[in-house]
Structure formats: C-alpha cells, structure tokens
Amino acid sequence: MEETALIYCEGHFTDLDGKTANGLIRHSKKYKIVGVIDSHFSGMDSGMILDGKKNKKLIYFDLTEAVTQLGKVPNCFIFGLAPKEAFLSIAERRVILDAMDMGMNIIIGLHEFITEDEEFIQASQKNHVRIEDIRKPKPKKYLNLYTGDIRQVKIPKIGVFGTDCAVGKRTTALLLADAFEARGLKVLFIGSGQTALIQGEKYGVAMDAMTSEFMTGEFEHVILEGVRREKPDIILIEGQSAMSHPAFISTCAIIRGSMPDAIILQHPPKRKFRVDFSEFLMPEVEEEIKLLESYSKVPVLAITLNHEKMSIDEINETIGNYEQDYAITTTDPLVFGCDKLIDVIINQFPKLLEKKLE
Structure with missing residues (x-):
C-alpha cells in the first residue's frame, strides 16, 4: 500500500x-x-x-x-x-x-x-x-567488489552526467525513461543517489556514502541484478556531481561500474560557480565533454540544459548556439520533452528500432 x-x-x-x-x-x-x-x-x-x-x-x-x-x-x-x-x-x-x-x-x-x-x-x-x-550502506560483508561482468551486458547503457551537483541529471534521466517507455521500450533506470531511492526507484546505490573500494562493484552489481530480473531494452544511468569536480569521485566509479555506451551531459548555462564552492568556477562545456569522452571512451551524444535563471528566449538561443558550437544535439527536457534525445540515441543504437518504437 x-x-x-x-x-x-x-x-x-x-x-x-x-x-x-x-x-x-x-x-x-x-x-x-x-x-x-x-x-x-x-x-x-x-x-x-x-x-x-x-x-x-x-x-x-x-x-x-x-x-x-x-x-x-x-x-x-x-x-x-x-x-x-x-x-x-x-x-x-x-x-x-x-x-x-x-x-x-x-x-x-x-x-x-x-x-x-x-x-x-x-x-x-x-x-x-x-x-x-537511505544513505546508510549495507555491512561490508554484504557489499560487492568489481568483477568485470558488466562487459557482458550488450544492452545500450546511457549515462546522464553533469557539469556540477544538483543540475538535473536524475530529472532528465527519469523524463527520458518515461519517454522511452511511452514508445514501447522496457527501461532499466539505475539511481546513484538518495533522492532516486526515496522516490522508489527499484535499482540504485547511494554512491557518495559508499566506501571507495566497493563503489565500482556495488554499482556494477545493481546493474547486473536489474538486467537479470527485468530484461530491459535500454539502461539509463543517473550520474553524480561532475567528472571535473575536485570534491567528489562518484562519477569515476559510476563510469567504471556501468561502462556506459554513450553519455548525455546536463549543464546549467547561467551558473557561474560550483554548488557550495563559491571559489570554484563552473567548467566549460567543451572541457567537460573532452574529460568524459577521454575517461569513458564513449561519445557524448547530447547536451541537456538546466534552465535555472533562464528565460524561454535564452533557452532557445543557447540551444542554437550549443548545436552550432559543439555540433551536438541540445535540448531542455523539462521545456521541450525528450524527442530530440530519443532520436539521437536511436541513431546511435539503431537496433532499438526493432523494438517497434511508434
């Protein structure tokens, strides 16, 4: 109940x-x-x-x-x-x-x-x-070390990462999950923070509370369990913080534990400084893309905007500028939905069309 x-x-x-x-x-x-x-x-x-x-x-x-x-x-x-x-x-x-x-x-x-x-x-x-x-880890005797079995998962795994904390990575991933499910695909969403677990998502790990030795293995394990039980068509992965953030290491472990096949980058264009770290400037989008692609060895397929402090005209202008400057699909899922994201993902993984998308 x-x-x-x-x-x-x-x-x-x-x-x-x-x-x-x-x-x-x-x-x-x-x-x-x-x-x-x-x-x-x-x-x-x-x-x-x-x-x-x-x-x-x-x-x-x-x-x-x-x-x-x-x-x-x-x-x-x-x-x-x-x-x-x-x-x-x-x-x-x-x-x-x-x-x-x-x-x-x-x-x-x-x-x-x-x-x-x-x-x-x-x-x-x-x-x-x-x-x-919610953040309290299981006793260590019940935690999992990394095995490398994630390499055997051939289902497309899409990571939604960001340029900072609290930029909307989870929100975008869940909107995308709903959009794919509305088109007939079975989605496995993997949460990586306490909010996703409180929301009732079935699979996830509060990564920033995990002992470092077990971070990669626990994240790998929850994906393998989800694949075994749910038999999904596509896997969506919630990122944490940012690859470039000096205070956190969660993104590194998430990438290693999940081995994503492609990445979506969430970014707040109007944000000047990192959350809670006013001495740290936000990274440039191009820098974060290079860092993620270098570390993960997979492409950043799209940029999604967090429209905090932005007008609708500024959102539209930024989308146009980013698509021109970076040659990467860009949208704001909360404003415009996920159609552009679905298109670029299907283009990268055409076998998804066999799932009879409408």
Missing part, C-alpha cells in the same frame, strides 16, 4: 539544497506526497512554485499547520533537504522528534545516520515508528 508522506524542506524548496523535495514533487513511485513544509511559500501550490503547473500539493508553514490542515497525520515524514552540512541542526532535530511523537515514520538521506543516534532510537521505540537512513 502506498504510504502518505509530508516533505520537510524549510527555507529551501525549489533551490539547490531542496533537490530531494523538488524531485519528490515531480516524481514518486513509493509515496503519495501530501504536502511540503517551507514557511517561505506557506499556502502556495508546490507544483506552481516549482514548475508553473498546479499539483494540489500545498506548502505549509510548519509541521503543526500541515497536520491540522490535512486533517490526518501522514504515514511518513521525509527530510527533503540535501545540504552540504553533514549534521542536523537543533531545529531540524526538534521537528523530526515532533514528527515521531505524532506517529510518523522518518525517511532521511543525510550522511548523519540517525539510526545510530540514541535520542532518535529511543523516540522510535517509544512511538513505534521506523527510521530509514
């Missing part, structure tokens, strides 16, 4: 630190989202604020207002923030404990594992609620 869930995103809904909440509002297979907590947008429709389309999921001032107006305590309280800080603030701890006192299960994807915190352990036992630390 689908559980109802309230998302906590105080002060950050629609922005970069609120990417988990943003993703859940757009897409959730596991939970029925009933609202968002962010006092800055209290009383407004979350879909209208995020994408300009009403979804009837309201934003509430605080936890008390949300439960009062909903008329019923939701099953789950999802911590929808993904900040750079590793630990919960005092205010965030308090609201989570309040949610537990109301009888809500806690879903959280931070690097701080609250299943190891005595105060939260006692609260969960007292209130008979569960805590899910």
